[in-house]
Amino acid sequence: MVTKTEETQLNRLENQVDNGGGGAWDYVCLVRKLKVRRSEKVLKHGLSILNDPKQRSTLGNEEWTLYEQVAVAAMDCQSLDVAKDCTKVLRKRFPESKRVGRLEAMLLEAKGSWELAEKAYTSLLEDNPLDQTIHKRRVAMAKAQGNISVAIEWLNKYLETFMADHDAWRELAEIYVSLQMYKQAAFCYEELILSQPTVPLYHLAYADVLYTLGGLENLQTAKKYYASAIDLTGGKNTRALFGICLCTSAITQLTKGKNKEDKEGSQLQSLAAKVLEKEYKQRAPDKLPQLTTALKSLTLSS
Amino acid sequence: MGLGFVVGFIGLLILFHAAYSTIQYRGLLKITEEEFSGPPLNVVIEVTLGLVLCMWAALTVPGKFLSIHPDSEENRIVSLPANLDFMIFNHRYKVFPVELDVKLKH
Numbered sequence: 001m002v003t004k005t006e007e008t009q010l011n012r013l014e015n016q017v018d019n020g021g022g023g024a025w026d027y028v029c030l031v032r033k034l035k036v037r038r039s040e041k042v043l044k045h046g047l048s049i050l051n052d053p054k055q056r057s058t059l060g061n062e063e064w065t066l067y068e069q070v071a072v073a074a075m076d077c078q079s080l081d082v083a084k085d086c087t088k089v090l091r092k093r094f095p096e097s098k099r100v101g102r103l104e105a106m107l108l109e110a111k112g113s114w115e116l117a118e119k120a121y122t123s124l125l126e127d128n129p130l131d132q133t134i135h136k137r138r139v140a141m142a143k144a145q146g147n148i149s150v151a152i153e154w155l156n157k158y159l160e161t162f163m164a165d166h167d168a169w170r171e172l173a174e175i176y177v178s179l180q181m182y183k184q185a186a187f188c189y190e191e192l193i194l195s196q197p198t199v200p201l202y203h204l205a206y207a208d209v210l211y212t213l214g215g216l217e218n219l220q221t222a223k224k225y226y227a228s229a230i231d232l233t234g235g236k237n238t239r240a241l242f243g244i245c246l247c248t249s250a251i252t253q254l255t256k257g258k259n260k261e262d263k264e265g266s267q268l269q270s271l272a273a274k275v276l277e278k279e280y281k282q283r284a285p286d287k288l289p290q291l292t293t294a295l296k297s298l299t300l301s302s
Numbered sequence: 303m304g305l306g307f308v309v310g311f312i313g314l315l316i317l318f319h320a321a322y323s324t325i326q327y328r329g330l331l332k333i334t335e336e337e338f339s340g341p342p343l344n345v346v347i348e349v350t351l352g353l354v355l356c357m358w359a360a361l362t363v364p365g366k367f368l369s370i371h372p373d374s375e376e377n378r379i380v381s382l383p384a385n386l387d388f389m390i391f392n393h394r395y396k397v398f399p400v401e402l403d404v405k406l407k408h
Contacts, residue, residue: 002382003377003378004380051406198372201379233378234373236378
């Protein structure tokens, strides 16, 4: 999870390194720690460190991690020569390493030779059938080739063994949402919320999926999860506030004939509407009239 | 921070002195064969003073406290990590013009 302080630190370092100040090694380490995908910058600055023999010698053993990181960034930026050179250097240094073998298979994948990469991955898996990263790379390759159903099947099989891998659950949820299989996506998001209950983004995504599914029960659960997202972010998440307004109006529309819990729902909606108006007044005052008309139409249509 | 250390040290000395005087007081009671009902008043005052000084030192010496609210401005989650294990390489960056001096030079 990238917090605000970490993001500002990353941006500051990026600016500093881009404008010629030092700190390339710190930047590359921070990118690796936060697991962000800034391949262009990593490639440029990582190469500037590696091409400079003085800086390279000050790194010591960390040099090889940098080679690996630059190789992956080069593959992402389609500079396959750089990636090949880095992999060759790593292979010379670690001739029997499976990690380098994985990198070489990734290079084949980046080149587009899917069958060779598949063969390489299966041979690596024979030596080491419990390697998580190789399983995930196979899923990614299936997704890249367009075989989404195969990717889903493999990912499900992977998750049967490694149930605690929340990155994989997130990936599966996103694939299901892209295929509009919302019930299964809701299950994946439930697993994510179970394992990491304090991340408000998962609550928000789950509530979105439930709201898309529709139906009275799903809408009520969606409202609860929008409320929990608001709770976790201290009331600052605009999307969750909108979610509450929309959910309440949809629920009242569905339960038009049955006069149950009228007061409680509308109180929450009016509170959310007030907070929304205050925020818009503060941050985007020229959009405030549009917001008020939209909110009015929501309460009127219910 | 130096002041914090000094104050903490003084607080600890006061506590040790209080402990020593309580032991002496008990020895005195054993000689006069009275019961040990409670420490004398000056020991109680010393112990409270030592407590206050040590607590103040413990709070100031370690430095600035970090925020623990998950929704404070510096702790809030801005984005999830990019799921790099599932990264695919056949995206549209292929059609970008290649930069010239991107090469590993040895």
